Amino acid sequence: MSTARPDTIGVGILGAGPVVQAIHLPTLARLSDRLTVTHIMDVAADVAESVAGRVGASSSTSLESLLADPNVEIVAICSPSQFHASQVIAAMRAGKRAVLCEKPFATTRDEAEEIAAVSAETGVPVIVGAMHTFDPAWTEARKAWGDLPDTAHTIRSSIVLPPNPRFEDRATEVVSRTPFPSPGEITPEVLGAMMSGGVLGLAIHDLPLVRSFLGGQEPVVTSAKRLDPFGYAITLRAGERIVELIAAMHSHWKPAWEFDVIADDQTLHIDFTPSYVHAGSGTARLHRSGEPTRVFGDADHNGYEGEWRALHAHLIQGTPIPARESLIDDLTLAVSIADQASAFVIQEAQR
Ligand SMILES: NC(=O)c1ccc[n+]([C@@H]2O[C@H](COP(=O)([O-])OP(=O)(O)OC[C@H]3O[C@@H](n4cnc5c(N)ncnc54)[C@H](O)[C@@H]3O)[C@@H](O)[C@H]2O)c1
Numbered sequence: 634m635s636t637a638r639p640d641t642i643g644v645g646i647l648g649a650g651p652v653v654q655a656i657h658l659p660t661l662a663r664l665s666d667r668l669t670v671t672h673i674m675d676v677a678a679d680v681a682e683s684v685a686g687r688v689g690a691s692s693s694t695s696l697e698s699l700l701a702d703p704n705v706e707i708v709a710i711c712s713p714s715q716f717h718a719s720q721v722i723a724a725m726r727a728g729k730r731a732v733l734c735e736k737p738f739a740t741t742r743d744e745a746e747e748i749a750a751v752s753a754e755t756g757v758p759v760i761v762g763a764m765h766t767f768d769p770a771w772t773e774a775r776k777a778w779g780d781l782p783d784t785a786h787t788i789r790s791s792i793v794l795p796p797n798p799r800f801e802d803r804a805t806e807v808v809s810r811t812p813f814p815s816p817g818e819i820t821p822e823v824l825g826a827m828m829s830g831g832v833l834g835l836a837i838h839d840l841p842l843v844r845s846f847l848g849g850q851e852p853v854v855t856s857a858k859r860l861d862p863f864g865y866a867i868t869l870r871a872g873e874r875i876v877e878l879i880a881a882m883h884s885h886w887k888p889a890w891e892f893d894v895i896a897d898d899q900t901l902h903i904d905f906t907p908s909y910v911h912a913g914s915g916t917a918r919l920h921r922s923g924e925p926t927r928v929f930g931d932a933d934h935n936g937y938e939g940e941w942r943a944l945h946a947h948l949i950q951g952t953p954i955p956a957r958e959s960l961i962d963d964l965t966l967a968v969s970i971a972d973q974a975s976a977f978v979i980q981e982a983q984r
Contacts (some may be wrong), residue, residue: 641865644818645672648712649684671704710734718744724832725757735762745964749957767939770930774917784896786848790839792880825975827965831865832971841963854973
């Protein structure tokens with residue numbers, strides 16, 4: 634059995650696929666003064682054993698074994714998305730100190746509400762790995778933007794990724810475990826699933842940021858289009874506000890992950906690091922009429938490390954983490970946009 638180093642908190646990980654191997658293990662290695670990986674579980678025994686061996690952790694193939702391990706204080710849920718909600722709840726009920734769950738932490742509003750209720754009942758905090766929420770460029774720029782009056786009228790998330798199939802697969806997650814469907818295979822239902830997968834797998838990283846500018850208004854999809862071979866262009870209206878969500882993969886473009894907010898009196902532009910990149914935070918530029926441009930970020934870490942730092946600081950110092958209600962609202966927004974965009978393209982295709 635593997636124990637945590639003195640003065641560190643033991644982490645057990647459920648699912649040891651690419652996100653663990655390429656994101657969480659290198660991140661946790663950089664935070665080895667605070668956190669120790671003590672146990673890795675994967676349903677594939679060879680994967681569990683081999684990945685655990687890299688970090689000197691115990692390995693197992695069952696949820697119950699990991700939860701029974703007293704050296705696991707925090708549970709990180711990195712299994713495929715359909716298992717997240719039940720595993721989050723099992724970890725909280727097992728009396729663990731905290732849960733970090735990869736996005737999306739649930740697939741329906743009901744599941745999200747159940748997680749929030751069990752978290753309130755057990756007192757176990759949950760953090761969702763929507764990494765941009767924890768990027769210092771975003772958190773500092775959002776504070777500087779201010780809340781009242783919130784005059785944002787245009788909000789845009791724009792993601793362009795290179796053609797490297799492995800990179801695409803890892804960045805799109807939900808939809809692209811298998812090669813992109815050929816044009817002949819794209820039935821209306823496949824098209825709908827691609828749109829929904831794009832929103833819940835990729836756009837979801839920026840939807841908490843989008844939501845913070847919506848003033849509580851429900852966005853309605855006004856157009857949705859698949860971009861070839863994979864991508865989406867979705868336009869929404871939330872009251873007077875316009876929201877654009879774009880993701881494109883094209884062999885001629887360099888990677889770029891940008892987020893823009895435009896108001897009459899100020900604009901915000903953020904360049905985030907692409908998926909799987911560990912080197913530093915995004916950079917945010919806030920332009921306000923009559924004032925010098927303010928630049929935030931280029932910090933030494935981005936949201937991948939930010940989410941673990943936030944969870945550790947919450948457990949040790951009680952610093953706040955996103956409220957349970959905000960996790961439900963973020964998930965509800967993502968599911969609503971995924972459903973609307975999917976229905977939109979299916980309807981268009983059937984015309
Ligand atoms: N934050 C990010 O940038 C980012 C990037 C990629 C993936 N993700 C998320 O991480 C999660 C995992 O992604 P991945 O790319 O590693 O996925 P993956 O599906 O390729 O790998 C997941 C691993 O989980 C294992 N597994 C299957 N069923 C399991 C179960 N019931 N319990 C435990 N393990 C099980 C599989 O054997 C596999 O090794 C997904 O929810 C995805 O949305 C996030």
